[in-house]
Amino acid sequence: MKQSIKSFVRARNRLSKINRNLLNQSPIDSFCRVEHFNGFDLSQSKQKRILEIGFGDGENLILSALDNPEASYYGIEVYEMGVANILKAIECKEISNANIILGDAIEVLEKNSVEDYFDEILIFFPDPWPKRKHNKRRLISKIFLCDIKKILKNDGVLIIKTDWQEYANEIEQNLKKTFEGYKKSVDKKSNLVTKYEKIALKEKRQITRFETF
Numbered sequence: 001m002k003q004s005i006k007s008f009v010r011a012r013n014r015l016s017k018i019n020r021n022l023l024n025q026s027p028i029d030s031f032c033r034v035e036h037f038n039g040f041d042l043s044q045s046k047q048k049r050i051l052e053i054g055f056g057d058g059e060n061l062i063l064s065a066l067d068n069p070e071a072s073y074y075g076i077e078v079y080e081m082g083v084a085n086i087l088k089a090i091e092c093k094e095i096s097n098a099n100i101i102l103g104d105a106i107e108v109l110e111k112n113s114v115e116d117y118f119d120e121i122l123i124f125f126p127d128p129w130p131k132r133k134h135n136k137r138r139l140i141s142k143i144f145l146c147d148i149k150k151i152l153k154n155d156g157v158l159i160i161k162t163d164w165q166e167y168a169n170e171i172e173q174n175l176k177k178t179f180e181g182y183k184k185s186v187d188k189k190s191n192l193v194t195k196y197e198k199i200a201l202k203e204k205r206q207i208t209r210f211e212t213f
């Protein structure tokens, strides 16, 4: 069933001309918009595959891709500025193991027919919707987790971090309904700190980390 309420609000055209051109005529082969996405490519090598959903400014994806050249990284993000920034970083750092999709992750997963594909799926600080009235906008629903489970390998792991306790409770309820098991822990400062992780740490909010098995 298609989710009509989105987990994001599109920022009004604040993209510079350079960034707009970059998204419209990117020289990077491993970038596509969701409109042109036809599914993950099974012919690609069987090396470790990691997907990050909602990568924001992309700091985790870029550093991880540089640190692990033998793995293939995939990122889905709807925020155009974040995608433009990551495309610039990919080009200037000559990163060849990062694939980027611009668009709604829900739509991407709906269009994909490949199963059993990723070793790791990461969702860090999934959305800025802490208020109860915004619950319907939350990305991590039971349906979404079912789609995630399909593209995870049998021994693959899903890692989710959130700094909103009430959202953590909801995620936990949905994980119970979809995955065989998971570990829940309080996350201390990690090596790679994303923008929203920094905000959570600065505002002294506890970070809950889920890892499925």
Ligand SMILES: C[S@@+](CC[C@H](N)C(=O)[O-])C[C@H]1O[C@@H](n2cnc3c(N)ncnc32)[C@H](O)[C@@H]1O
Residues within 6 Å of the ligand: 007, 008, 053, 054, 055, 056, 057, 076, 077, 078, 079, 082, 103, 104, 105, 106, 123, 124, 125, 126, 127, 128, 139, 194, 195, 196, 197
């Ligand atoms: C709170 S930010 C966190 C960004 C980053 N992960 C971090 O830790 O700094 C949530 C991100 O998820 C993205 N997002 C929300 N819903 C999405 C969706 N349905 N598909 C793709 N990205 C989405 C937003 O555009 C935003 O960049």
